[in-house]
Amino acid sequence: xxxxxxxxxxxxxxxxxxxxxxxxxxxxxxxxxxxxxxxxxxxxxxxxxxxxxxxxxxxxxxxxxxxxxxxxxxxxxxxxxxxxxxxxxxxxxxxxxxxxxxxxxxxxxxxxxxxxxxxxxxxxxxxxxxxxxxxxxxxxxxxxxxxxxxxxxxxxxxxxxxx
Amino acid sequence: xxxxxxxxxxxxxxxxxxxxxxxxxxxxxxxxxxxxxxxxxxxxxxxxxxxxxxxxxxxxxxxxxxxxxxxxxxxxxxxxxxxxxxxxxxxxxxxxxxxxxxxxxxxxxxxxxxxxxxxxxxxxxxxxxxxxxxxxxxxxxxxxxxxxxxxxxxxxxxxxxxxxxxxxxxxxxxxxxxxxxxxxxxxxxxxxxxxxxxxxxxxxxxxxxxxxxxxxxxxxxxxxxxxxxxxxxxxxxxxxxxxxxxxxxxxxxxxxxxxxxxxxxxxxxxxxxxxxxxxxxxxxxxxxxxxxxxxxxxxxxxxxxxxxxxxxxxxxxxxxxxxxxxxxxxxxxxxxxxxxxxxxxxxxxxxxxxxxxxxxxxxxxxxxx
Numbered sequence: 365x366x367x368x369x370x371x372x373x374x375x376x377x378x379x380x381x382x383x384x385x386x387x388x389x390x391x392x393x394x395x396x397x398x399x400x401x402x403x404x405x406x407x408x409x410x411x412x413x414x415x416x417x418x419x420x421x422x423x424x425x426x427x428x429x430x431x432x433x434x435x436x437x438x439x440x441x442x443x444x445x446x447x448x449x450x451x452x453x454x455x456x457x458x459x460x461x462x463x464x465x466x467x468x469x470x471x472x473x474x475x476x477x478x479x480x481x482x483x484x485x486x487x488x489x490x491x492x493x494x495x496x497x498x499x500x501x502x503x504x505x506x507x508x509x510x511x512x513x514x515x516x517x518x519x520x521x522x523x524x525x526x527x
Numbered sequence: 528x529x530x531x532x533x534x535x536x537x538x539x540x541x542x543x544x545x546x547x548x549x550x551x552x553x554x555x556x557x558x559x560x561x562x563x564x565x566x567x568x569x570x571x572x573x574x575x576x577x578x579x580x581x582x583x584x585x586x587x588x589x590x591x592x593x594x595x596x597x598x599x600x601x602x603x604x605x606x607x608x609x610x611x612x613x614x615x616x617x618x619x620x621x622x623x624x625x626x627x628x629x630x631x632x633x634x635x636x637x638x639x640x641x642x643x644x645x646x647x648x649x650x651x652x653x654x655x656x657x658x659x660x661x662x663x664x665x666x667x668x669x670x671x672x673x674x675x676x677x678x679x680x681x682x683x684x685x686x687x688x689x690x691x692x693x694x695x696x697x698x699x700x701x702x703x704x705x706x707x708x709x710x711x712x713x714x715x716x717x718x719x720x721x722x723x724x725x726x727x728x729x730x731x732x733x734x735x736x737x738x739x740x741x742x743x744x745x746x747x748x749x750x751x752x753x754x755x756x757x758x759x760x761x762x763x764x765x766x767x768x769x770x771x772x773x774x775x776x777x778x779x780x781x782x783x784x785x786x787x788x789x790x791x792x793x794x795x796x797x798x799x800x801x802x803x804x805x806x807x808x809x810x811x812x813x814x815x816x817x818x819x820x821x822x823x824x825x826x827x828x829x830x831x832x833x834x835x836x837x838x839x840x841x842x843x844x845x846x847x848x849x850x851x852x853x854x855x856x857x858x859x860x861x862x863x864x865x866x867x868x869x870x871x872x873x874x875x876x877x878x879x880x881x882x883x884x885x886x887x888x889x890x891x892x893x894x895x896x
Binding site for chain 2: 419422423424427428430431444445446
């Protein structure tokens with residue numbers, strides 16, 4: 365009788381992000397009892413945020429996506445707002461976009477400054493929400509998960525130290 | 528269909544309270560709930576002792592003097608409002624039948640004593656009687672001969688009298704009158720507890736098991752329970768002349784009602800009426816899910832929603848049901864402060880399907896207006 369458990373990953377990119385999520389699912393959630401459903405945020409995730417804010421956060425995000433994107437009707441057919449136990453929004457920072465029109469709480473100028481600083485030091489600046497999500501989800505258990513995954517990989521390749 | 532109901536000075540309703548089912552909003556979802564401009568399914572919420580059960584009794588007061596159906600007379604003790612200034616309670620029903628409007632008004636001193644009644648069809652008063660001055664008339668074609676006998680001491684409702692004693696001519700007005708009587712005869716109020724009885728629709732005290740067996744629905748009942756996560760292997764037996772449902776077990780079979788939980792017992796009561804209510808006109812289920820897990824309540828509401836052509840209203844304390852996935856903002860009613868209003872009328876905000884109504888309700892968004 366219990367509904368199936370779903371977790372929604374709301375993302376901007378429709379090409380690369382689903383692949384990353386697919387890989388994360390394979391590594392970290394292969395035996396999970398829930399299903400991850402990846403949903404496109406639409407134009408960009410800041411606009412979605414703005415819409416939710418305009419609704420005074422009295423709307424359900426899944427239904428806001430559904431009402432703004434007819435393509436989701438098929439993907440979400442038979443799945444209701446209450447079937448999702450968690451919803452994760454993955455914000456992308458794109459330097460070329462002007463975010464100030466969407467939100468004042470995120471300061472793109474500062475991120476740009478950090479990025480420039482890292483480039484000057486010949487280091488790659490990585491800003492991704494996915495590792496943050498994993499850390500948030502698993503907490504300290506993330507490291508155990510990583511070690512177990514690495515062990516599995518080594519075992520598969522036959523180079524695990526059996527002693 | 529019942530379009531509107533008003534009552535005043537009855538039980539806790541000191542002032543006039545109006546239950547409006549004939550002014551739905553224009554939502555583009557769950558539109559099958561609205562038929563002929565009437566709300567056909569609704570859920571009534573409200574704090575304890577706000578009058579949810581009394582609203583049911585008030586709507587079904589019409590059963591008492593217009594029909595010979597089952598009545599819950601003990602429910603009508605303390606009939607008048609104890610703070611009221613008037614010595615009578617006033618009722619008004621507005622019905623719609625195929626584009627025709629029937630308005631039935633009456634005043635009563637107590638549950639059995641009518642002081643005044645008036646019936647209008649399409650704004651024309653067709654039956655009127657003042658039981659104090661003993662004056663009145665009927666203008667329904669075929670009932671004219673009753674005009675002499677109608678002016679007597681009998682306390683019986685003149686609407687009921689006309690229906691029982693006249694051979695009405697077959698015309699539109701009389702057809703609407705018959706539709707009205709037929710609607711009232713098929714109204715049903717029940718509680719989720721077997722012991723609290725029912726009002727309207729039929730007579731007698733058929734047992735729940737007996738009713739399910741008589742309808743040949745034991746297998747269907749087993750399937751219904753299983754769909755709601757309760758698995759039993761059931762069969763019917765005749766025990767000392769009584770029809771009883773038994774459950775099969777490995778060691779020893781047992782009588783269904785002796786072993787099941789309060790929730791399952793309540794579900795059996797629901798099922799008993801569920802298989803009958805397709806023939807009803809207006810159903811009121813008081814505290815229908817008091818014993819149910821929230822998922823079970825949702826399943827049952829979704830089942831009720833599928834019953835076409837029957838107006839079904841339930842009362843509950845389960846705000847999980849306050850969702851656009853089940854009904855719409857104009858079908859979730861809040862009763863409080865001697866008012867009953869749909870949540871769409873309790874906020875100036877334009878509500879959309881995406882709104883989380885339960886969250887808004889808990890945050891007090893529907894406390895205004």
